[in-house]
Amino acid sequence: MIYLFTTIIGSFILDHKLQLIHFQQFKDITEFQEKEKGEAQLRKKYQQLQPLPPEKYPLALAMLKNKQYFSLFHQQNMALTKQAISSSVNEDNLIIQTISNIRELDSVTNLLSKRLREWHSLYYPELSHQIASNDAFVKLILSKSKTELMKELHQKQSIGAALDKRHCDQILHLAQQIANLYALRENHEQYLEKVMTKYCPNLLALAGVTIGAKLIELAKSLKRLALLPASTIQLLGAEKALFRHLRTKAKSPKHGIIVNHPLVQKASRKERGKAARRLADKLSLCARLDYFKGAFKAEEYQHELEKALA
């Protein structure tokens, strides 16, 4: 009775006492991945070759614990792991990075806009006072001069200082950079929508770009999102509150990130928990449809939800 035991470094042919008869070393990792080929050849050469029974694994593994194989182990495992790492990148990673950067951009633009308002208010405080939206504020000061704006807003005079052009230029420079960041954010969103229409159309249609991407981010991947129970999806993003509830006697959270969804927002405060539960239910179905390449049913679910929550 002779046994065949194939490992990452090569095929071992062992006799019934597990003494080594022949060691067919693999030259590279592809030989391990196509090990059936090599095994078939060995089977031709050695008749009555049998696979190693599991109860003899410890002995075979002990035989491998030999210094002469160590560098082979290093080399082969290294190659296989590198391959696995490079093939592990998929749409999930891209979506997660993009949505993370959108969040980063939001906080940066907010911070810079606050500084811009403060700075620009030395020159023309009335504008900052009137325009609430950061985005619109940046666009206005870039496109129009102070005198034009004053005419438009029917202001006779400003309490701001009359700054020289060289002082104003610095402010406008900052505004330009912020405008670029807004443009980048928009670009990101368009890109995200493109990626998601291909990768998870159902989730995109029901949850929208931001919430859909955030759900994938919180679940770490679409696969995991599809495998999660709906009740977990309902609470994704509310982990802190959930564990506080489990640990102490605090109230249980009703919704995580999906609280921002229009259907939940529309519901009255009392009904929000219910709305979140129903929405999570459908989102879970959407994720599963997308992961297992099902039909497009998001619109159907949307109508169902709107009817139920009306």
Next chain:
Amino acid sequence: MISHKIFEIYEEGRSIFTKSILPGKTHFDERIVTEKREEYREIDPSRSKLGAMILKGCTNIGIRKNDVVLYLGSSHGYTPSFVSDIIGKDGLLFGVDPAPRVMRDFVFLCEERRNMVPLLADAHHPEEYLPRICLADIVYQDIAQKNQAEIFINNCRLFLKKGGYGLFAVKARSIDIRRKPKDIFIEIRNALEKEFTVIDYRILEPFQKDHCMIIVKK
């Protein structure tokens, strides 16, 4: 710099060190002390459960020079890099982790330290990496999973040699957040005692919160 009670560990004051097998290189911005042309890397007990265990007074971690170590949950490779120092150039460490992100860092580390081997695999399924490793003198596990005890026992059954040591860092908060950590530790200890002999058991406060380490012998 004087030798610690534990093999290949050195101490100076309250800090513990390993002798670097790769002088002139730090991987994690750890403090380096040079003495008599030898470089020693400091182990930070708040980053490494093994370091915490040693500082808590453990006298035998079982790891010796030229050992083969199976390290489950290698993460970025902070503790593995010190284990790699302990086992020396002729030892071998198999680092298993299922996350590609941390494995990326670990691969770079393995490229520099030739006695470390990266495996992108899930410790839940030891049969998947069975053809990729050999029998181990030491099994070290530090993973945050609910069934971490089960994983540890399964891996020790398959890959730990008879008389080898298993080092098991228990993270109570991953097992059950509602129960007292100490109850969980005792329960796991009892479960392990059925299969192995427990040699050491220490709670890693104040270095690691809600963690303990159990050292067993097969």
